[in-house]
Amino acid sequence: MKFAKINTADTETLDLAGLGVGPFNMSLAALLDSQPDVATRFFEKQTAFGWHPGLMLPGAHMQTSCLKDLVTAVQPTSPWSFLSFLVNQGRFYSFLSTEKMVISRTEFVEYLRWVSDNLDSVQFDTEIREVNFSDNHFVLKTNDRVYKARNLCLGTGKMPYVPECATPFLGVHCFHASSLMTSEINLAGKKVSVIGGGQTGAEVFLNSLRGQWGKAAQVQWVSRRASFEPLDDSPFTNEYFTPDYVNQFLNLPDHKKETIVSYQKLASDGITPDYLLELYRELYDRTYLHQDEVDWQLLPDRTLTDMSCNESGHYELRLNNALSSNGERVIADVVILCTGFQNNLPQYLEPIRPLLNLDSLDRFQLSSSFKVKWNGPDDRRIYAVNAGLHSHGIAEPQLSLAAWRSATIINDLTGKETFRINRPASLINWQEPMGVAI
Ligand SMILES: Cc1cc2nc3c(=O)[nH]c(=O)nc-3n(C[C@H](O)[C@H](O)[C@H](O)COP(=O)(O)OP(=O)(O)OC[C@H]3O[C@@H](n4cnc5c(N)ncnc54)[C@H](O)[C@@H]3O)c2cc1C
Numbered sequence: 247m248k249f250a251k252i253n254t255a256d257t258e259t260l261d262l263a264g265l266g267v268g269p270f271n272m273s274l275a276a277l278l279d280s281q282p283d284v285a286t287r288f289f290e291k292q293t294a295f296g297w298h299p300g301l302m303l304p305g306a307h308m309q310t311s312c313l314k315d316l317v318t319a320v321q322p323t324s325p326w327s328f329l330s331f332l333v334n335q336g337r338f339y340s341f342l343s344t345e346k347m348v349i350s351r352t353e354f355v356e357y358l359r360w361v362s363d364n365l366d367s368v369q370f371d372t373e374i375r376e377v378n379f380s381d382n383h384f385v386l387k388t389n390d391r392v393y394k395a396r397n398l399c400l401g402t403g404k405m406p407y408v409p410e411c412a413t414p415f416l417g418v419h420c421f422h423a424s425s426l427m428t429s430e431i432n433l434a435g436k437k438v439s440v441i442g443g444g445q446t447g448a449e450v451f452l453n454s455l456r457g458q459w460g461k462a463a464q465v466q467w468v469s470r471r472a473s474f475e476p477l478d479d480s481p482f483t484n485e486y487f488t489p490d491y492v493n494q495f496l497n498l499p500d501h502k503k504e505t506i507v508s509y510q511k512l513a514s515d516g517i518t519p520d521y522l523l524e525l526y527r528e529l530y531d532r533t534y535l536h537q538d539e540v541d542w543q544l545l546p547d548r549t550l551t552d553m554s555c556n557e558s559g560h561y562e563l564r565l566n567n568a569l570s571s572n573g574e575r576v577i578a579d580v581v582i583l584c585t586g587f588q589n590n591l592p593q594y595l596e597p598i599r600p601l602l603n604l605d606s607l608d609r610f611q612l613s614s615s616f617k618v619k620w621n622g623p624d625d626r627r628i629y630a631v632n633a634g635l636h637s638h639g640i641a642e643p644q645l646s647l648a649a650w651r652s653a654t655i656i657n658d659l660t661g662k663e664t665f666r667i668n669r670p671a672s673l674i675n676w677q678e679p680m681g682v683a684i
Pocket of ligand 1: 265268269271291298373403594631645
């Protein structure tokens with residue numbers, strides 16, 4: 247494909263418009279920075295880079311190696327690698343002395359902010375309001391002006407997931423954790439229920455116990471999982487996060503994919519073992535070594551099934567205890583939902599919705615190169631990142647393969663092997679064993 251040079255006139259037509267600048271589209275922007283013939287612009291509604299700002303809890307760490315950055319896996323010589331950031335900031339030698347491969351979320355955000363501030367193609371303060379298709383181009387209406395593009399990459403992330411029974415109560419005292427650090431929260435003297443047994447649930451529980459938002463009277467942690475379960479970060483499980491595994495997974499029938507993804511849940515959604523140990527030790531100290539001023543309860547193996555608000559303004563949560571098979575009731579003044587995120591079709595796509603070939607669950611149907619199936623011309627493409635757990639598997643919402651996915655998209659867009667990515671990348675023989683096929 248031949249690309250037009252970018253021009254900044256009002257009629258500028260981009261080869262690729264990136265919608266949203268989280269780590270995934272930023273990876274694409276960072277790799278495309280080495281391809282000056284491709285005219286791109288990446289639009290972000292925030293005024294400056296922020297990564298899940300409401301979840302930047304004290305002490306939070308990444309779950310993945312710092313080498314799984316925006317570019318290193320496919321272009322280690324890129325100026326936008328994490329190592330390059332360390333050198334630029336004068337931290338290289340000190341960083342080595344920390345012997346860390348997993349960094350704090352604060353440092354990861356600093357890295358991402360440094361990249362986004364230095365990439366010419368990233369444009370903040372621009373919210374995509376509407377995407378149309380006319381005269382063989384995508385037309386993007388933003389808060390600022392209209393842009394035209396031949397191709398798109400959708401990277402506006404996921405939406406907070408709220409259990410249906412909690413939806414009527416959303417407000418100051420019942421909210422999704424995604425707004426915790428960006429809202430005024432006061433838990434002083436309150437009975438708090440933390441719902442959700444993943445990493446966020448663990449961080450919110452511990453920070454609530456430690457009085458991050460005022461000294462709570464009681465904190466209870468409810469999880470559907472049988473216990474508070476660790477992230478499986480062991481070597482063979484990590485092989486799920488390789489291009490080779492994704493390529494095998496892609497060819498499986500849909501019903502099999504669903505079963506496998508749910509079986510692999512703890513490979514991406516468990517709690518980091520270091521954090522579990524820190525939490526357990528703190529609970530030990532609070533139980534045996536000093537008089538704890540906060541009353542706390544651990545309630546695993548319970549599903550929140552219903553919720554109501556009584557006359558005195560307290561929430562009554564009904565839980566199903568899977569171990570005892572009994573229904574239970576707990577009372578809370580504040581309910582914090584650490585219930586994860588889900589893919590919704592972004593509102594801005596409504597004008598072209600009739601052109602999208604969505605599946606029966608309103609999800610994108612993605613090709614192996616992350617192209618959305620749609621009824622437009624073949625040379626006008628819509629790519630989507632973080633939208634293919636159902637098609638590409640467990641690695642898709644994670645950072646592990648972000649650089650590989652960006653390179654896959656760029657190779658498809660440019661119609662050539664701009665980045666070399668098809669080298670064997672797994673120790674496991676996922677397909678047929680060597681020898682005689684039966
Ligand atoms: C707290 C937390 C910690 C995580 N930690 C890890 C980890 O350690 N390792 C790992 O592999 N994965 C991790 N993940 C999972 C995953 O890597 C992240 O969710 C990641 O942020 C996904 O990147 P994204 O670019 O798809 O979306 P997001 O980071 O959500 O970015 C989307 C961007 O689009 C912007 N946007 C939305 N709508 C519009 C619009 N209409 N116009 C313009 N811009 C818009 C948003 O402002 C946002 O900046 C974590 C997830 C969470 C929630």
